[in-house]
Amino acid sequence: MQKETKTKILFFVIMVGSVCMLTAVVTDHWAVLSPRVENINTTCEAAHFGLWRLCKKHIYIEDEELIGKGCGPISLPGEMNCSYFRHFTPGEDSEIFEVKTQREYNISAAAIAIFSLVFMILGTLCVLGSLRKGKDYLYKPAGMFFAFAGLCAIISVEVMRQSVKRMIESEETIWIEYYYSWSFACACAGFVLLLLSGIGLLLVSMPQMPRNPWETCMDAEPEQI
Numbered sequence: 001m002q003k004e005t006k007t008k009i010l011f012f013v014i015m016v017g018s019v020c021m022l023t024a025v026v027t028d029h030w031a032v033l034s035p036r037v038e039n040i041n042t043t044c045e046a047a048h049f050g051l052w053r054l055c056k057k058h059i060y061i062e063d064e065e066l067i068g069k070g071c072g073p074i075s076l077p078g079e080m081n082c083s084y085f086r087h088f089t090p091g092e093d094s095e096i097f098e099v100k101t102q103r104e105y106n107i108s109a110a111a112i113a114i115f116s117l118v119f120m121i122l123g124t125l126c127v128l129g130s131l132r133k134g135k136d137y138l139y140k141p142a143g144m145f146f147a148f149a150g151l152c153a154i155i156s157v158e159v160m161r162q163s164v165k166r167m168i169e170s171e172e173t174i175w176i177e178y179y180y181s182w183s184f185a186c187a188c189a190g191f192v193l194l195l196l197s198g199i200g201l202l203l204v205s206m207p208q209m210p211r212n213p214w215e216t217c218m219d220a221e222p223e224q225i
Helices: 003-026 092-100 103-130 136-169 182-205
Strands: 031-035 042-049 053-061 079-084 175-180
Touching (some): 003 182, 103 136, 136 175, 136 182
Antiparallel strands (some): 031 175, 042 053
């Protein structure tokens, strides 16, 4: 496979991985939480949240079989109320965040996700610069930036996972059930695609290996682009 074909495939994978990561950062379906249903003919409050926002949904319960189980599923109809986390300023909107989701964990996850986006932007600038003839040397920094973006993505995912875990295990929590939703899956997919494509760009940017053991890299025939 020629170098040009390899780079086109890698650029496509990078684009898909970047879209996945950007989607994960701006959406709020990383985790879905459910409290215990105590009574029927009343509403329970399920929730889902991301890096920036918490959404609570009031679901009407009328089935006796749900007593003692988790509220939901969250896809059921109900009144939705969303509020943004105040990461760096105190206030009423941040109380549930501080007490039940380990505020410091979520701040860290959001900050690391921002670093991932910054690395993605820097890598994209390098890729755009490499499109000019004779600028193939930009593949190396582009590959490093995208690989770093992938690593930041998985660190953000793990920090968020630890946040949810500590929240559920807390004695004061009202949540008894949880699961990770599609925003979390997008972040995981972004990690895999960005890391692999970044490593791929680094490999593509390496000089061609000699075809015969007695040749040096300088003696090898130049690649046809």
